[in-house]
Amino acid sequence: MPHDRVSITILETSDVHGHIVPIQYADNTEAPVGMARAATYIKKMREKDPELLLIDNGDMIQGTPLTYYYSKYRNHLPNPMITIMNHLQYDCATIGNHEFNFGMGVVSKAVSQSFFPWLSANILHEVTKESYFGYPYTVKEVNGVKVVILGITTHYIPNWENPAHIENLGFEDALLSAKRWVQFIHETEEPGLLIVSYHGGLERDPASGEPTEPLTGENQGYQICQEIDGIDLLLTGHQHRSIAAYINQTYVMQPGCNGQSIGRATVKLKRSGNSWMVEEIEGEVISLENESADEEVMDIIHFQEIETQKWLDRPLGEIKGDMMISNPMEARVKEHPMIEWINRVQMKAANVSISNTALFNNFSKGFPQNVTMRDIVSNYIYPNTLTVLELTKEDIKKALEQSAAYFSLDENNNIAVNTRYEEPKPKHYNYDMWEGINYTIDVAKPVGERIIDLQFKDGCEEPYHVVMNHYRAGGGGDYSMFKGKPVVREILTDMAELLAEDLEQKKQITAEVNNNFTVINSGQMI
Known part of the structure; x- marks a missing residue:
């Protein structure tokens, strides 16, 4: 029954x-x-x-x-x-x-x-x-x-x-x-x-x-x-x-x-x-x-x-100086050597002078003195390829404002992460840091009005060719200003491989920054 x-x-x-x-x-x-x-x-x-x-x-x-x-x-x-x-x-x-x-x-x-x-x-x-x-x-x-x-x-x-x-x-x-x-x-x-x-x-x-x-x-x-x-x-x-x-x-x-x-x-x-x-x-x-x-x-x-473990332990080269990350927030408010290097590799691969990239999460430890493939894929965790877009100054300004929304001020008037980028899911990968331009983010200003002192290199005129990962180039992360923009070229080699190749060719990379951007809170300035 x-x-x-x-x-x-x-x-x-x-x-x-x-x-x-x-x-x-x-x-x-x-x-x-x-x-x-x-x-x-x-x-x-x-x-x-x-x-x-x-x-x-x-x-x-x-x-x-x-x-x-x-x-x-x-x-x-x-x-x-x-x-x-x-x-x-x-x-x-x-x-x-x-x-x-x-x-x-x-x-x-x-x-x-x-x-x-x-x-x-x-x-x-x-x-x-x-x-x-x-x-x-x-x-x-x-x-x-x-x-x-x-x-x-x-x-x-x-x-x-x-x-x-x-x-x-x-x-x-x-x-x-x-x-x-x-x-x-x-x-x-x-x-x-x-x-x-x-x-x-x-x-x-x-x-x-x-x-x-x-x-x-x-x-x-x-x-x-x-x-x-x-x-x-x-x-x-x-x-x-x-x-x-x-x-x-x-x-x-x-x-x-x-x-x-x-x-x-x-x-x-x-x-x-x-x-x-x-x-x-x-x-x-x-x-x-x-x-x-x-x-x-x-x-x-x-x-x-x-x-896989054998491949991960393959030595690639060494870092001269400090490219480790001890505080991910500090690596986002002040330029970090790892971000500088990633942007430089992107610019070299694409043959352009402007680039952006992100520190994808809060678990990246940066690169030790002796770098293996394990260090590359532990820090650059996505199989991203690169896209070069043709952009105007206004496009770039809008993108920088979108990134600047990543920050907020906490109850003590200190710079903090906007909760929208942490809940319900961490989205630290949607904050980009740029190379090839100079700019300042003032978190004390309203969202959409935070980019000050935006400067381009002498002799660099519109339209600008900018390299970024394909996720961002498609508008991922609410970067709608990139949707439908002319694609100049695509580099179809994964970024992890491009980073490994750059280190293997040079044998040694110097940990350095040019401090082309800064994040400030003008409300705390005297």
Whole structure:
């Protein structure tokens, strides 16, 4: 006799970003991250509930030296992340924005090696308008219940990604696509449980509904919950947050990042005639800090890990002077030798005299006296290529004002980081520091009026050729003044490789700055 009540367990990973081994690659110290720890928890849960659903929400195959080394030098072998996902019997995965970082060849190969479908209803063939990866959604039967999982990806990808990596792709608005597909699924599949796995986050506070970021369309999770009926469980990601809560009638979950935690939802259903109704959903984000690394997973990537470690330890050259970072805030308010060097390498590679770059996070330690590849990829953490844009003085001024919004004044009238760049997700990478021009940021002035003493070199006239990473050149980070600007040239070698080549050629780099910019608070000046 069939049961009138059942429960279904859903486990969600998201934004793992290539982490497998529980270490920090900068120094190989132990860290509470990685799929090896997650695997231990997943396997324990499978023993309790063999029919659980295991779903990844995207940004799986990029983010560590191991995945970089694989994609650049070992991609004739099986993708280590996919091998582990196959081993753990994932039911499906959603395409994330970082899946494209190494180009379509790498992501397409990853999809072809997977024993499970990769979902994205709104990433389309540019011409045919059909789902590029073939699966808008997948259907599973769990405990006698028909479960449909729809995949949606933030459509903001063209604002960040190298255009060469997303050729022939179209990105439909995630909200509009979800509306259409949810209606279609209810009409044609009549599911007992509908899950939407959206690689995107929440643009508003889950409780108050107040905006937590500019409403650009990058994150539409809150709007999806407000405007689309019929979604039982919305799995989110992209923002690296920990969320488990109802918004309107939809339960929303987001499980952090880097394999530090995992989302678990228990859905309780009741039979109603020939169909099922969701009675209740309970969820939580579970820390994996106390889990040990699964030996089978560690064995799977053993040899690739050894090769990666050898590559990381390759000596490149030495630094004369001090290029270490002890205080990331100081490295942003006063020019740091590492930023100076990165800008100089960009200018050399692009053959231009103006450049900008960022200190991507607060974990960069800078470069020691003897530099290895490990130091390069630990400080320059993204597989960025370079783009040269043709800009006016006004464009540059607007971009500098955008960067200047990174700062605020705290209650003691000291220069601090604007909370918008720290919550709900750290975005230190959206503060640029420029070379080839002179300028001052006065944090005491209103946002949009902070750039003073902007000076260009004698003989340098408009239009200006400026080199920056491709993410910024596409307008990423709300730098809308760069969108649609003429592209002078593209340098398609990764910045990590350009830095390594520069150091290997010169053998020695002097840690120096020319102090072409400064950040002040005129309100404290006498």
